[in-house]
Amino acid sequence: MKDSLGVVRERNVGEIGGRQAGTCPEGYCEKTLRLEKELTRWKREEAVLRDIERRYLALLDSPLLILLILSEGRVLFMNRRGEEFFGFALRERPRFLLSEYAASGYASSVESLFTPGSDGAVRGGRLDFAVRSESGRERRIDCAFVPGVYQGAPVLLGAGYELPEGGEEGSETDSVDVLLSEREDLLFCSMDTEYVPTFMTEGFRNASVRIWGRSPDQNEALLKILPSGEHGESFRLAAERAHAGEYAETAFEAGELVYSCSFAPLYSKEGEPLGISLLLTDRTELCRLERERYAEAESFQRLFASSGEMMLIASVEDGKLLRGSPAFLSWMGYEETAILGRTESDFALYADALQRERLVNELEENGSVEDFEV
Known part of the structure; x- marks a missing residue:
């Protein structure tokens, strides 16, 4: 006998809920409204994250700031302004040593930035030094380096600007002020x-x-x-x-x-x-958003645990079962610990792999699927 199932995607998790004989229609409506609210919240959060991404991209594309990420004195990342300053793209000289491009008399000062202190930590600092560009021209940069973490490893984050040539005293500060x-x-x-x-x-x-x-x-x-x-x-x-x-x-x-x-x-x-x-x-x-997410997670936990409807949460990626509602577990005759880690195919929820593939494709396109029978 087939049960009518509704499916919704929550990032990489699919939620499958089915009506159980004898449950009230109001319970189903409550779940539908909750799922619509979840979808609206995710869209709102996505919009905020896109705005944050736009701001960081605008900072990276700054025509003034030279941004660097360094590990043990080697440049792991530099923005477009940095590539213009040094005269080459990072992909042409991956992980180049910054001190090798320091002009005569500045190499030791640059190397000292990456020398660990007595506690083994690299503290960075601020340095005004000259760099030999690819064309052989010397260009000066005022750059501050602070400790940070990049891809799980300790690094120095550098932010600086090119100093004008032959300017009068105070022109460096004036240049920064204007820009x-x-x-x-x-x-x-x-x-x-x-x-x-x-x-x-x-x-x-x-x-x-x-x-x-x-x-x-x-x-x-x-x-x-x-x-x-x-x-x-x-x-x-x-x-x-x-x-x-x-x-x-x-x-x-x-x-x-x-x-x-x-x-x-x-x-x-x-x-x-x-x-x-x-x-x-x-x-x-x-x-x-974090507070709202926490409150909604708490609300979902209570609703999921008390609902009389059959609901199942499974991974969209590999079909592993993550949680089952009390009604679903009672209908299946399992304790929740017995289904965790097992897959949808272990319980023959789908007629074949093509049926599940069709479901996943619909989730990708629409974000939710209703009245899907298994």
Whole structure:
């Protein structure tokens, strides 16, 4: 005897639910509404992730910033501006040593960036140095390097800009101010050793007003506008760690707003401390989605466990059974532990492999399938 089944795709998981004789129609409607809500939520989350991806791609395509990822002094990644600066594409010189392209007199300074400290950690720093480009021309770069993780391994993340040739004193800062200060999508600030901002993007100023009610006045330390309490204290501690030469991160909440705060020490080309940098990242929407996802997961768990309908969750990729509702397990005569790890074919849910393939194809195209008989 065949049962009428409804199927919905949830990322790489398929959910199969069938009516059991004697259950009320309201239960089926409740499940349908819940599945529609799940689909709407996934679409909304996908839109947010695409927006985040667009912002990161815009940063990578910046005509000013040279972005690098390095491991043990070798360049694993550089953006298009970096390739223009060095004069070749990374695919032509994969994993090249940065120090090999440093101009005469700068190689040892570059190598020192990747020398582990007494604790074995590579701390990076900021360095103004000259590079020999592919054409033989010397070009100068001011670049800050901070520790990070790339593909599970420790690396240094570098962000810098090309310094103008033969400019007057102060032209380097002026160049950055003109190109970066008006950026609203970059929430960046640099501070001196007294935590007084020396540079802020327009995006950072706007974020300061949203988070702390105002942006710092001229010659006013950023720490003075922080609120008292736990959040203000964690921000201060992270700033002090960066001031002491360590990379530090914390999160800051202001009402419904959530920002991650990344601090890094700044050094002169002689290695003298100049202050710290601060990069804010808006995590409000991601945190909201995580809370919503957790609440919906809890709701689903309760609904799944109490439902009188036959439901089965299985992997779309290989058909492995992941969970069965109490009604389904009772109908099959199994404990849930007995079905976990087994496949749909073990229970002959489909007439043949072609029937399951047809189901998966419909899921790929439509996102959900109803009234599919097995």
